[in-house]
Amino acid sequence: MSTTVPNMPSDSRLSLLLPWLQDQAGFELDLSSIRPASSDASFRRYFRVDSAGGSYIVMDAPPDKEKVEPFIHVDELFKESGVAVPEILARNVRDGFLLLSDLGSRTYLAELSENNADQLYREALHALVRIQMVSRPGVLPEYDREALLRELKLFPEWYITRHLGKEITPAVQAVLDRTFDVLLANNLAQPQVFVHRDYHSRNLMYLGNGNPGILDFQDALYGPVTYDLVSLLKDAYVEWEEARVLDWVIRYWEMARKVGLPVNPDIDQFYRDFEFMGVQRHLKVLGIFARLYHRDGKENYLKDIPLVMKYASKAAHRYTELAPLAKLLDDLQDVKPGATYSF
Numbered sequence: 001m002s003t004t005v006p007n008m009p010s011d012s013r014l015s016l017l018l019p020w021l022q023d024q025a026g027f028e029l030d031l032s033s034i035r036p037a038s039s040d041a042s043f044r045r046y047f048r049v050d051s052a053g054g055s056y057i058v059m060d061a062p063p064d065k066e067k068v069e070p071f072i073h074v075d076e077l078f079k080e081s082g083v084a085v086p087e088i089l090a091r092n093v094r095d096g097f098l099l100l101s102d103l104g105s106r107t108y109l110a111e112l113s114e115n116n117a118d119q120l121y122r123e124a125l126h127a128l129v130r131i132q133m134v135s136r137p138g139v140l141p142e143y144d145r146e147a148l149l150r151e152l153k154l155f156p157e158w159y160i161t162r163h164l165g166k167e168i169t170p171a172v173q174a175v176l177d178r179t180f181d182v183l184l185a186n187n188l189a190q191p192q193v194f195v196h197r198d199y200h201s202r203n204l205m206y207l208g209n210g211n212p213g214i215l216d217f218q219d220a221l222y223g224p225v226t227y228d229l230v231s232l233l234k235d236a237y238v239e240w241e242e243a244r245v246l247d248w249v250i251r252y253w254e255m256a257r258k259v260g261l262p263v264n265p266d267i268d269q270f271y272r273d274f275e276f277m278g279v280q281r282h283l284k285v286l287g288i289f290a291r292l293y294h295r296d297g298k299e300n301y302l303k304d305i306p307l308v309m310k311y312a313s314k315a316a317h318r319y320t321e322l323a324p325l326a327k328l329l330d331d332l333q334d335v336k337p338g339a340t341y342s343f
Helices: 012-023 069-079 117-133 145-152 154-163 170-189 227-233 242-258 267-294 299-316 320-333
Strands: 029-038 045-051 054-060 088-092 097-101 192-195 221-224
Touching (some): 012 029, 012 097, 029 054, 069 088, 117 192, 117 227, 145 154, 145 170, 145 221, 145 267, 154 267, 170 267, 170 320, 227 242, 227 267, 242 267, 267 299, 299 320
Antiparallel strands (some): 029 045, 054 097, 088 097, 192 221
């Protein structure tokens, strides 16, 4: 068969993918309809392809860069909880192809508004709790100190040095070292659950049935209980008033306690855990967004850096232990420090 599809540039991966899809005769795929379905910050690509009964999603994960086995494994784990994840309909693990059910194109990011935010976040929090309820050790890699620290180091390497062009002086390195130790001590002391790691508005799909579709979970780990809550409520792509975020945090905390999840029984301490986890994540994301631009040529993420920096800076200014980081972030932005609320 021809490996050329209208409106699709031909490449070596498509030359493997299209014959494999043709072999999936039971799905009656119309290969002339194949088109990009979404962009990704990794080497994975997603395509949508039509059939007589609807549409499907095709994952293309080059085996030398992205393995499909973790996606398959986590899909099975999350499915145990009853959340909506793609059904794996056909697989070619050797070449890195999966045929998946289609959860649609209505992302939370596109659907969210002032009027529906409370409802949609309530549904997302319920789904998160359900995933966490089936958590158990030993089935996913641990989100250990080495992994958390490796992420934090992206901030000085890619954001400070590469993106801002600033030197990491001994004084700055000392601040980073102390800050990282403080953050990691908190993060690692938190109860451990399954962690999606990118549980946010671009990876949640509005299905209209009260149970959001969940995507992009292949990097899931077993780690801090507040991590996905931070991803959702301090989203790099959408901002809400802090009072509203606090209300959603409390709603989650109440749900989690009711079903027996091991969250801190003191809401003030739980919120502190949430904030410290957020600083870890946002420093990491600043490094990742800078790397996506400078290394991978993906400039779309640059516009999201200011919000991520805002999250990190506001949280750092609230806590005495993070005051050196707060000053460093002010210096990096060339802004005068404002009011600091230390707890």
